[in-house]
Amino acid sequence: MTVVEVALQVNGKPVSHKVPARTHLGDFLRDHVRLTGTHLGCEHGVCGACTVLIDGQPARSCITFAAACSGRHVTTIEGYDGDPVMERLRAAFTRHHALQCGYCTPGMLATARDIVLRLPDADESRVRLELSGNLCRCTGYMGIVGAVMSVLEDLRTQPDPAVQALRAAGGAALPATPPQPTAFQAFAPAQSAAAPQAAASEPPARSAAGKANAIQESFEVPFPADKVWEFMVDLPAVAACLPGATIESQEGDRVKGKVAIKFGPMSAAFNGSARLERDDAAKRAVFRGAGQDTLSQSRATGDIAYRVEPAGTGSRVHVELQYSLQGPLAQFSRSGLVQDFVRRMIAEFGRNVSARLAAPSDGAPMPQAKLSPAAMFFDVLWGRIKRWFKGG
Numbered sequence: 001m002t003v004v005e006v007a008l009q010v011n012g013k014p015v016s017h018k019v020p021a022r023t024h025l026g027d028f029l030r031d032h033v034r035l036t037g038t039h040l041g042c043e044h045g046v047c048g049a050c051t052v053l054i055d056g057q058p059a060r061s062c063i064t065f066a067a068a069c070s071g072r073h074v075t076t077i078e079g080y081d082g083d084p085v086m087e088r089l090r091a092a093f094t095r096h097h098a099l100q101c102g103y104c105t106p107g108m109l110a111t112a113r114d115i116v117l118r119l120p121d122a123d124e125s126r127v128r129l130e131l132s133g134n135l136c137r138c139t140g141y142m143g144i145v146g147a148v149m150s151v152l153e154d155l156r157t158q159p160d161p162a163v164q165a166l167r168a169a170g171g172a173a174l175p176a177t178p179p180q181p182t183a184f185q186a187f188a189p190a191q192s193a194a195a196p197q198a199a200a201s202e203p204p205a206r207s208a209a210g211k212a213n214a215i216q217e218s219f220e221v222p223f224p225a226d227k228v229w230e231f232m233v234d235l236p237a238v239a240a241c242l243p244g245a246t247i248e249s250q251e252g253d254r255v256k257g258k259v260a261i262k263f264g265p266m267s268a269a270f271n272g273s274a275r276l277e278r279d280d281a282a283k284r285a286v287f288r289g290a291g292q293d294t295l296s297q298s299r300a301t302g303d304i305a306y307r308v309e310p311a312g313t314g315s316r317v318h319v320e321l322q323y324s325l326q327g328p329l330a331q332f333s334r335s336g337l338v339q340d341f342v343r344r345m346i347a348e349f350g351r352n353v354s355a356r357l358a359a360p361s362d363g364a365p366m367p368q369a370k371l372s373p374a375a376m377f378f379d380v381l382w383g384r385i386k387r388w389f390k391g392g
């Protein structure tokens with residue numbers, strides 16, 4: 001069994017333990033940090049009882065590896081002293097009798113805090129929708145919804161500067177500013193004729209620093225590096241290889257478009273924009289993008305850095321994906337299932353690139369790559385089940 005050292009901040013204090021690599025954050029907090037306020041119910045990412053904050057964003061600790069949180073700030077139910085939203089929620093839960101056995105309450109409060117910060121104008125149906133990922137086995141939903149609504153209404157009639165400051169910080173100000181990850185080294189792109197400078201009025205591209213999740217993969221294509229590179233900086237061609245991606249407009253190396261994702265119970269359609277920064281001499285590029293899912297209001301930022309190098313008679317494309325999610329979908333972003341899904345998306349992308357290079361279009365727009373979300377979901381799930389039984 002592989003043992004790893006996990007060092008992170010829990011409720012503002014440094015914590016470090018050696019644990020089996022597959023230890024979930026929920027078990028890490030309860031069994032090693034001895035903070036038992038984080039409750040485990042389904043342990044499958046369904047009930048929400050185990051919800052904690054990672055860098056200020058709600059996450060399900062039962063499907064999050066502790067090792068994936070190294071260097072992060074985790075806030076459990078024991079760590080909200082002085083938090084202006086949690087003070088209001090606690091009082092409102094008491095007033096509205098919003099707990100019975102209390103098993104769901106730590107997770108409910110973490111989700112409720114996120115609703116109050118992210119959706120100041122939410123009505124009751126929106127609050128119910130947002131809370132739908134947290135199950136109360138005592139079925140005390142009316143009190144819970146009433147408590148959240150009362151906090152929202154109070155803040156609408158009498159704004160609280162401390163809460164507004166937290167909202168401006170995206171909820172991430174508790175308990176401290178998250179650290180910057182060190183694993184990813186973005187490069188300073190060379191400016192080529194095909195990579196015009198950003199117009200002064202446009203916002204600067206986001207840095208790779210600050211993305212919470214990183215995945216590195218590579219794939220081989222049986223074509224020379226020059227030919228692959230030429231393809232990899234052709235944005236419509238690359239987008240056509242990425243299942244679910246659609247480019248709606250393009251101006252130089254800037255694009256606006258949509259990425260639709262469907263994976264098991266999770267579906268989202270991110271609208272946003274991205275920019276390609278390229279270094280032709282080194283055959284390296286970074287595709288920086290940001291978008292928002294219209295349904296859940298989750299926000300995503302991501303950098304896809306890729307590099308093409310000769311490998312045998314063909315080429316190897318190295319891909320590093322750095323992404324962070326804010327909002328309800330953030331709860332799933334570190335789960336092993338989602339990371340497996342992303343890896344398979346990259347592999348699928350590699351196969352599509354090879355297929356397109358083997359059969360170049362005659363100038364006609366290339367058809368968009370298709371994906372069977374259900375097939376991929378069960379493929380990923382089956383792969384995991386096989387690994388569990390092998391003890392891998």
Ligand code: FES
Binds near residue numbers: 050
């Ligand atoms: S224990 Fe149910 S979602 Fe984590």
Ligand code: FES
Binds near residue numbers: 135
């Ligand atoms: S109060 Fe008992 S599970 Fe919610």
